[in-house]
Amino acid sequence: MKKLLFALFLFPFWQLQxxxxxKSSYHLHxxxxxxxxxxxxxxxxxxxxxxKFLYARDDFHxxxxxxxxxxxxxxxxxxxxxxxxxxxxxxDELKEWRDNQPTQTSVNRIDVTLKGSxxxxxxxxxxxxxxxxxxxxxxNAVTNVQSFNRIVYKNIYPHIDLVFQNQQSENGDYPEYxxxxxxxxxxxxxxxxYACCGNLHLDDYRTLSINAVNGYxxxxxxxxxxLEDDAEANVYFQLKENTLSFNVPExxxxxxxxxxxxxxxxxxxxxxxxNWDTESEITLDNESNILLAGSTQSTTNISTIGAQxxxxxxxxxxxxxxxxxxxxxxxxxxxxxxxSNQDIAYGVCCDRHDNILITGFVKSSNVMxxxxxxxxxxxxxxxxLLAKFNSGxxxxxxxxxxxxxxxxxxxxxxxxxxxxxxVYFCGYVTSSTGVATTNAHQTVYAGEGDAILAKYxxxxxxxxxxxxxxxxxxxxxVLCLDNSGNLYFGGTAQSSNKSRWISGGFxxxxxxxxxxxxxxxxINGNYFWSSYYxxxxxxxxxxxxxxxxxxxxxxxxxxxxxxxASLNCFQSRNYGTDGxxxxxxxxxxxxxxxxxxxSGQDLFYGLTIDDxxxxxxxxxxxxxxxxxxxAYQKTIASPQDAMxxxxxxxxxxxxxxxxxxxxxxxxxxxxxxxxxxxYLVIDTWGPLPVTTGQSTVSGADDLTVFQIDxxxxxxxxNRENEILKNxxxxxxxxxxxxxxxxxxxxxxxxxxxNAEIKVVDLSGHVVIxxxxxxxxxxxxxxxxxNELKNGFYVVIFKHDQITYSVKVxxxxxx
Numbered sequence: 178m179k180k181l182l183f184a185l186f187l188f189p190f191w192q193l194q195x196x197x198x199x200k201s202s203y204h205l206h207x208x209x210x211x212x213x214x215x216x217x218x219x220x221x222x223x224x225x226x227x228x229k230f231l232y233a234r235d236d237f238h239x240x241x242x243x244x245x246x247x248x249x250x251x252x253x254x255x256x257x258x259x260x261x262x263x264x265x266x267x268x269d270e271l272k273e274w275r276d277n278q279p280t281q282t283s284v285n286r287i288d289v290t291l292k293g294s295x296x297x298x299x300x301x302x303x304x305x306x307x308x309x310x311x312x313x314x315x316x317n318a319v320t321n322v323q324s325f326n327r328i329v330y331k332n333i334y335p336h337i338d339l340v341f342q343n344q345q346s347e348n349g350d351y352p353e354y355x356x357x358x359x360x361x362x363x364x365x366x367x368x369x370x371y372a373c374c375g376n377l378h379l380d381d382y383r384t385l386s387i388n389a390v391n392g393y394x395x396x397x398x399x400x401x402x403x404l405e406d407d408a409e410a411n412v413y414f415q416l417k418e419n420t421l422s423f424n425v426p427e428x429x430x431x432x433x434x435x436x437x438x439x440x441x442x443x444x445x446x447x448x449x450x451x452n453w454d455t456e457s458e459i460t461l462d463n464e465s466n467i468l469l470a471g472s473t474q475s476t477t478n479i480s481t482i483g484a485q486x487x488x489x490x491x492x493x494x495x496x497x498x499x500x501x502x503x504x505x506x507x508x509x510x511x512x513x514x515x516x517s518n519q520d521i522a523y524g525v526c527c528d529r530h531d532n533i534l535i536t537g538f539v540k541s542s543n544v545m546x547x548x549x550x551x552x553x554x555x556x557x558x559x560x561x562l563l564a565k566f567n568s569g570x571x572x573x574x575x576x577x578x579x580x581x582x583x584x585x586x587x588x589x590x591x592x593x594x595x596x597x598x599x600v601y602f603c604g605y606v607t608s609s610t611g612v613a614t615t616n617a618h619q620t621v622y623a624g625e626g627d628a629i630l631a632k633y634x635x636x637x638x639x640x641x642x643x644x645x646x647x648x649x650x651x652x653x654x655v656l657c658l659d660n661s662g663n664l665y666f667g668g669t670a671q672s673s674n675k676s677r678w679i680s681g682g683f684x685x686x687x688x689x690x691x692x693x694x695x696x697x698x699x700i701n702g703n704y705f706w707s708s709y710y711x712x713x714x715x716x717x718x719x720x721x722x723x724x725x726x727x728x729x730x731x732x733x734x735x736x737x738x739x740x741x742a743s744l745n746c747f748q749s750r751n752y753g754t755d756g757x758x759x760x761x762x763x764x765x766x767x768x769x770x771x772x773x774x775x776s777g778q779d780l781f782y783g784l785t786i787d788d789x790x791x792x793x794x795x796x797x798x799x800x801x802x803x804x805x806x807x808a809y810q811k812t813i814a815s816p817q818d819a820m821x822x823x824x825x826x827x828x829x830x831x832x833x834x835x836x837x838x839x840x841x842x843x844x845x846x847x848x849x850x851x852x853x854x855x856y857l858v859i860d861t862w863g864p865l866p867v868t869t870g871q872s873t874v875s876g877a878d879d880l881t882v883f884q885i886d887x888x889x890x891x892x893x894x895n896r897e898n899e900i901l902k903n904x905x906x907x908x909x910x911x912x913x914x915x916x917x918x919x920x921x922x923x924x925x926x927x928x929x930x931n932a933e934i935k936v937v938d939l940s941g942h943v944v945i946x947x948x949x950x951x952x953x954x955x956x957x958x959x960x961x962x963n964e965l966k967n968g969f970y971v972v973i974f975k976h977d978q979i980t981y982s983v984k985v986x987x988x989x990x991x
Contacts, residue, residue, distance in 0.1 A: 207233070207308060207310065207324060207477065207508070207511060208306055208308075208324065208326075208343060208345070208350045209232070209304075209306040209308075209324035209325050209326045209343045209350075210230040210231070210232050210241065210302075210324060210325050210326070210328050210341060210343060210352075211230060211231050211232070211233070211310065211322060211323075211324040211477070212229070212230055212302065212322060212323055212324065212325070213225075213226070213228045213229055213230065213231060214319050214322050215317060215319045216310075216312035216314065216317070216319040216322060216478050216513075217231055217478050217479070217480050218314075218315055218478060218479055218480075219479070219480065219481055219482045219483075220282075220284070220479065220481045220482070220483075220487045221482075222315055222517055224317070225480050225482060227242050227243075227482070228240045228241070228242055228480045229241050229242060229243070229300055230300075230302075230325075230328055230341075231477070231478070231480060232341075232343070232352050233476070233477040234350065234351075234352075236250060236251040236252065236253075236391075236392075237249065237250060237251070238251065238476070238480065239341075239352055240480045241300075241328060241341060243296045243297065243298070243300075244290060244291055244294050244295075244296035244298075244333075245288065245289050245290040245291050245294075246289050246341075246354075247286055247287060247288045247289065247480070248286070248287040248289070248387075248394050249284050249285070249286045249287075249480065249481065250284070250285045250287075250389055250391045250392040250393075250394070251282065251283070251284050251285075251391065251476055252282070252283045252284075252391045252392075253280050253281070253282050253283075253474060253476075254280065254281050254283070280474060280492075282476060282479075283390070283391055283486075283487070284391070284476075284479075284481045284486070284487045285373070285374050285375065285389035285390055285391045285392070285485065285486055286373070286374070286481055286485045286486070286487070287371060287372070287373040287375075287387055287389070287394060287485065288371070288372040288373070288485065289369050289370070289371055290369070290370045290372070291333060291334075291339075291367070291368070291369060291370075292368040292369070292370050292420065293334070293366060293368065294333045294334055295332060295333055295334065298330045298331055298332055298333045298339075299330075299331045299332075300328060300329070300330055300331075301328070301329045301331060302323075302325040302327070302328055302329075303325060303326070303327040303328075303329065304325055304326035304327040304343075305323055305324070305325055305326075306323075306324045306325065306326060306343075307507070307509075308323075308324055308508050308509065308510060308511070309321050309322065309323065309509070309510040309569070309570070310322040310323075310324065310510065310511055310512075310513070311510065311511070311512040311513070311570045311571060311572075312478060312512075312513045313512070313513065313514045313515070313544075313545040313572055314478065314494055314513050314514070314515055314516065314545075315516065315517055315543065316516065316517075316543035316545065316550075316552060317545075318545055318547075318549065318572070320571055325343075326342065326343040326345075327340065327341070327342050327343070328340070328341040328342075329341075333356075334362065334363075334366050334367060335361065335362060335363075335366075336358065336359040336360065336361040336362035337356055337357065337358050337359065337362040337363075337364070337366075337367070338356070338357045338359070339354065339355075339356055339357075340354060340355045340356075340357060341353070341354045342354070342355070364423065364425055364433075365422070365423075365425070367422060367423065368420050368421070368422050369420065369421045369422070370419055370420050370421075371387065371419045371420075371421060372419065372485060373387055373389060373485050374389055374390065374484070374485040374486040375387055375388045375389035375390065375393075376388045377416070377419055378416070379414055379416045380397075382399075382413040382414055383397065383398065383399035383400075383413065383414065383437070384396070384397040384398070384399070384414075385397070385414055385416065385421060385437075389486075390486060396414075396437045397437065398436075398437060399412060399413070399414060399436070399437040400412070400434075400436045400437070401425065401426075401433060401434065401436070402433075402434050402436070403428070403431045403432065403433060403434075404431070404432035404433070404434050405431055405432060410425075410426050410433055411424075411426060412424065412425050412426075412433075414437075457469060457470060457471030457472075457845065457846070457858060457860075458470055458471070458523060458524055458525050458591075458845070458846045458858075459525070459846050459848050459856055459858055459882060460525050460526050460527055460533075460848065461502075461527070461848055461850055461856070462527040462531045462533075462568070463527070463529070463531055464502055464531070465502040465850040465851070465852075465854075466499055466500060466501055466502045466509070467499070467500040467502070467856060467882060468497065468498070468499055468525055468527060468533050469497070469498045469499075469500070469525070469858075469882060470495070470496070470497050470498075470522040470523070470524070470525035470535045470537075471495075471496055471521075471522060471523075472493045472494060472495055472496055472515075472520065472521040472522055472537070473493065473494060473496045473513075474492075474493050478513070492515070492516075492517060492518055492519055492520075492541075493515065493519045493520060493521055494513045494514060494515035494520055495513070495514040495515050495520050495521060495522040495535065495537060495562075496511065496512070496513055496514070496522070497511070497512045497514065497522065497525070497533065497535060497566065497570060498510070498511040498512075499511075499533075499568075499570065500882070502850075506884075510569060510570045511570070512566060512570040512571075512572075514535075514544075514545070514564065514572070515539065515541055515544060516539065516541020516542065516543040516544045516545075516552075517541050517542075517543060518539075518540035518541040518542070519539075519540045519541070520537070520538070520539040520540065520541050520544065520562070521537045521538055522535045522536070522537035522562075523536065523537045523538075523588065523589065523590050523591070524536040524537070524589060524590055524591040524592045524602065525592075526592050526593050526594055526600070527594070528594040528598040528600070528635070529594070529596060529598060530568075530598065531568040532565055532566065532567055532568065532573065532598070533565070533566045533567075533568070533570075534563065534564065534565050534566075534592055534594065534600050535562075535563075535564050535566075535592075536561065536562060536563050536564075536589030536590070536591070536592045536602045536604065537561075537562050537588065537589055538559050538560065538561055538562060538586050538587055538588040538589065538604075539553070539555065539559060539560055539562045539577065540555075540558065540559045540586070541555070542554075542555045544562070544575065544577075545572065545575065546572075546574070546575055547572050547573065547574060547575075553575060553576065553577045554577070555577065555579075556577065556579045556580055556581050556583075556608070556611055557579050557580055557581050557582065557583035557587070557608060558583055558584075558586070559579070559583065559586040559587050559588075560577040560578060560579030560583075560587055561577065561578040561579055561587050561588060561589040561602075561604055561606065561629075562575065562576075562577055562589060563575070563576050563577075563578065563589060563592070563600070563602060563633060563637070564576075565600075565637065574636065574637040575637075576633070576637045576639075578606075578611070578612060578629075578631065578639070578642065579606060579608050579611055579612065580606070580608025580609060580610035580611035580612060581608070581610065581611070582607075582608055582609055582610065583606065583607040583608040584607045585607045585626060587604070587605065587606040587607060587608060588604045588605055588606075588652075589602050589603075589604040590602075590603060590604045590605070590652075590653060590654045590655070590668075591603055591604075591653070591654060591655050591656040591666070592656065593656055593657065593658050595658060595662070595700060597635070598635035599632060599633065599634055599635060599640070599700070600632070600633050600635070601630070601631065601632050601633075601656060601658065601664055601700070602630075602631055602633075602656065603628065603629060603630050603631075603653035603654070603655070603656045603666040603668070604628070604629055604652075604653050605626055605627065605628050605629060605650075605651070605652040605653055605668070606622075606626070606627060606629050606644075607625070607626045607627075608622065609621075609622035612629060612642055612644065613642055613643055613644050614639065614640075614641045614642050614643075617641055617642060617643035617644070617702060618643040618645070618698070618702060618703075618704040619643050619644040619645055619646075619678065620643070620644070621644070622644055623644065623646050623647050623648050623672070623676060623678065624647075624648045624649075625648065625649050625650050625671075625672075626646070626649075626650040626651060626652065627644040627645060627646030627651055628644070628645045628646050628651045628652055628653035628666075628668055628670075628694075629642060629643065629644055629645070629653060630642070630643055630645060630653065630656075630664065630666050630696075630698060630702075631643070632700065632702065641701070641702040643698075643702060643704075645678060645696060645707070646670070646672055646678060647670070647672025647673060647674065647675065647676050647678045648672055648673075648675070648676065649670075649671040649672040649673070650671045650672070651668070651669070651670040651671060651672050651694070652668045652669050652670075653666050653667070653668040654667065654668035654669065654718060654719055655667050655668065655718065655719060655720055655721040656721065657721050657722050657723050657729070658700075658723070659723035659727050659729075659763075660723075660725060660727070661727060661763075662699055662700045663697055663698070663699050663700075663705070663723075663727070663763070664697070664698045664699065664700060665695060665696070665697055665721050665723065665729050666695065666696060666698075666721070667693065667694060667695030667696070667718040667721045667731055668693070668694060668695075668718050669691055669692070669693060669694070669716070669717045669718055669733075670687070670691070670692050670693070670694040670709065671690065671691050672687070673687050674686060674687055674709075678707070679694065679707045679708060679709055680706065680707060681705065681706030681707065681765065682695075682696075682697075682706040682707050682708025682709075682765040683708040683710070683761065683765055683766060683767045684708050684709040684710060684711075684740065685708065685709065686709065687709050687711070688709060688711040688712045688713055688716075688737065688739075688740050689711055689712055689713040689714050689715060689716075689737060690714070690715055691711070691715040691716060691717070692709040692710060692711030692715075692716050693709070693710040693711055693716040693717060693718030693731070693733050693735075693757075694707065694708065694709050694710065694718060695707065695708060695710065695718060695721060695729070695731050696708070697729075697763075697765065705765075706764075706765045708761075708765060710731065710740075710741075710757075710759060711735065711737055711740060711741075712735065712737025712738060712739040712740040712741060713737055713738075713739065713740075714735070714736035714737040714738075715735070715736045715737070716733060716734070716735045716736070716737065716741075716757070717733045717734055717735075718731060718732075718733040719732060719733040719734070719780075719781060719782045719783075719784075720732040720733065720781060720782065720783055720784030720794065721784065722784050722785060722786040722792070723786075724786060724790040724826060725788060725790070726790075727762075727763040728760055728761065728762055728763065728768065728790070728826075729760070729761050729763070730758065730759070730760050730761075730784065730786065730792055731758075731759050731760075731761070732756065732757060732758045732759075732781040732784045732794060733756070733757060733780075733781055734754060734755065734756050734757065734779065734780040734781055734796075735751065735754070735755060735756075735757045735772070736751075736753070736754050737751070738750065738751055741757050741759075741770055741771075741772055742770055742771055742772055743767065743768075743769045743770045743771070746769055746770060746771035746772075746828055747771040747772075747773070747824070747828050747829060747830055748771050748772040748773055748774070749771075749772070750772065751772045751774060752772075752774055752775060752776060752800075753774070753776075753777070753778060754774070754778040754779065754780070755772045755773060755774030755779050756772070756773040756774055756779045756780060756781035756794070756796060757770065757771065757772055757773065757781070758770070758771055758773060758781070758792065758794070758824060758828065759771075760826070760828065769827070769828045770828075771828050773803075773822070773830075773833075774798075774800060774803070775798070775800030775801065775802040775803045776800050776801060776802055777798060777799030777800035777801065778797075778798070778799045778800070779796065779797075779798045779799075779800055779803065779820070780796045780797050780798075781794050781795070781796040782795060782796045782797070782843075782844065782845045782846065783795040783796070783844065783845060783846040783847040783858070784847070785847050785848055785849045785855075786849075787849060787853070789825075789826070790825070790826030791823060791824070791825050791826065791831070792823065792824045792825070792826070793821065793822070793823055793847055793849060793855060793887075794821065794822045794823075794824070794847065795819065795820065795821045795822075795844035795845070795846065795847040795857055795858075796819070796820055796821075796843075796844060796845075797817055797818070797819060797820065797842075797843040797844065798813070798817070798818055798819075798820045798835070799813075799816055799817050799818075800813070801813045803820065803833050803835075804833055804834055804835055805830060805832055805833045806830070806831060806832030806833070807832050808832055808833060808834035808835070809834045809835075809836065809885070810834050810835040810836055810837070810969065811834070811835070811984065812835065812984075813835050813837070814835065814837050814838055814839050814915065814986055815837055815838065815839050815840055815841055815842065816841060817837075817841040817842065817843065818835045818836060818837030818841075818842050819835070819836040819837050819842040819843050819844035819857070819859050819860075819861075820833060820834065820835055820836065820844065821833070821834055821836060821844060821847060821855070821857055821885075822834070823887070836857065836859065836883075837859075837861070838861065838915075838967075838986070838988055839915050839986070839988050840861065841861070842859055842860065842861045843859070843860045843861075844857055844858055844859050844860070845858055845860060846858040852888075853886070853887065853888040854884055854885065854886055854887075854888075855884070855885045855886075855887055856882055856883070856884055856885075857882065857883045857885060858881075858882055859881050859882070859883060861881070909922065909923075909924055909925060909972075909974060909981035909982070909983050910922070910923045910924035910983070911923075911972060911983050911985050914985050914986060915985075915986040915987065915988040916962055916985060916986070916987055916988070917962075917963070917987070917988060917989050918961065918962065918963045919959055919960065919961055919962065919963070920959075920960050920962055920972070920985060921957050921958070921959050921960075922934070922957070922958040922959075922960065922972065922974055923956075923957040923958075925956055925958075925974060925981065929951055929952060930950065930951060930976070930977075931948065931949070931950055931951075931976075932948075932949050932950075932951050932974065932975065932976040933946070933947070933948055933949075933974075933975045933976075934946070934947045934949060934958065934960060934972070934973070934974055934975075935947075935972075935973040935975070936960075936962070936965070936970050936971070936972050936973075936985075937970060937971045937973060938968065938969075938970055938971075944965060944970065945960070945962070945965070947960070951976070958974075960972075962985075962987055963989075965987045966987070967987055967988050967989055968986070968987060969984060969985070969986050969987075970984070970985050970986075970987060971983070971984055971985075972984075972985050
């Protein structure tokens, strides 16, 4: 049987190498060709039914249509002015509101029409990826959307099929297409007409270049060969005006493969992808599946119509995703939720039936309810959102909280459920109406922005809601519930205490321009006490948890040199902007408080706790001197790394570690499951040690969840220490570090004769072993590490009875 195959490979030209690590990582990327069931829109917000399947990767789309397909090269630009928290205009607060800014999306589309083809060719789908997608966007609910790795146009020409395939490799997914010419088919009938907003030309007979405004698509390296014996066959592009065809040899007995590779890229260096908000949050359900909530500027459900060059306003949608706990880290489903404007989720939690609740804010006037064509009514310029989904990501109910006179965005930030599936959430509003319930602790809006605390039933009915604040800006960020039914919520306050809105707690006078604050209520809304926490400069509260005895732990960061640390604490002074941790009893008395930080800026964002009252914290650091104990990563790798730390309930540090590559990294949330596994949310602008088989950075900044085993005796940080401990190092050096192609081992004491070099990964596996003969004093030995995957390794040099070791980071960039 004679078969002729045409294969077209679509590789992102900047695609990064996958990295190996013995930890686990969960990375959101919806792969494959997503079927259009009504969720794909054009640039005007109208359903685009001409698209049958959409493949979206970074700033590149491949849309499949009857009789052809399209490439789209996308560029997004935003103008981030920021909304500084409580008047405190530091870079972190500008980042918090980064995703609330308007964007402009520019799309260059290249339409490929198969001239003379069968526009009614049946389209078959195969190889389901197993991921379900739900879209509650643009006023339209489309659920259980499936994606596939293989799409076939049957008889697109007589006896010729067109096959699109999503290929998977260590470098990530990429699509390809092939023409399969069955007996009786004529390959010379295949003519591809390119309509685009740029220049189309042949660089040579095997390279087609398409240059557009945003970027380019280049079909190059065209190769022809006979499938039976891999013998080369002369295959060339033919371009007449804008129509591409193939000059192919004929054979009645062999199968010919025609194989061009496709590169694409933008000229601007930014990527949109699933670009999550910087303070995305995770939670675990009762089976330790991971739920991740945030927002995205992704264009994965947009395909333009009309002119090949389009510019239109962008928006953000809430995004909720679920990953399995079975060790495969599989994305089970993802739900997009929002309207035509900016909608962002910040908080997520699960109830005891594994339903999922999110909170955040919406600016859209067409946010969905479960009832078709019924939308939530936006009261002001923005409202607080509370929504509930079942364990499959299907919307159960949604509701808004806010008034008509708001002046700034109103926001839900954190939430938690009780055993009766009631939900409590905190945040902040700028409305004087539509918020507080009758007989609440504070029924009157104090002005410029108040923190709020609310309770809703499992069916979405408001039970009670209270303001908490003074005459300036005050914001609730974090919330926890103890075993006795008491709520603690905290955040950042600018208001003084002239109105005595802070009372009964540890600190009732504001220390500086901005203080952290926290307060205690019960589940019925009864107030117990509240407290500032801060000195003469600025503090921000970001994490709060309770232990089994009802003590409460509060964390964030500070610039003040007083009112933070207690006597005989872990760190009694600050070194600039440092993290803080404080412990209070149920009556609000401080038991201890400490700074945490080094020579740079150190910020704590996330906090979780185990049954023994050990604290696990995460955040960001620019300090080079904070690692301690069994640290996974002992040295800072970039100007800003993520960090995570463990303290006991008495404030003693157990260990602290960096986590990051050679670009800026941050961690905004941390969770722990019942087996002791930590889950660390990392937001990165560069390569990180991601699980083999996953790509690294997909967007301008990208978010990955790492699962880390820190149980005694099994933690990967202990294995690294074991390797280093058994191979004493005092003088050996490595350069460069991080390295890419080669490393030079130097500072070795004078040796001569045979020596051995080993490179070991952090799980103890030898990945390079080399015998050398040294014939000089103070040798410098060059070692090729180009084949190693990105990550951390230990280099061991052994001569006679002397062994040296040093840690090195491998980071291949493209």
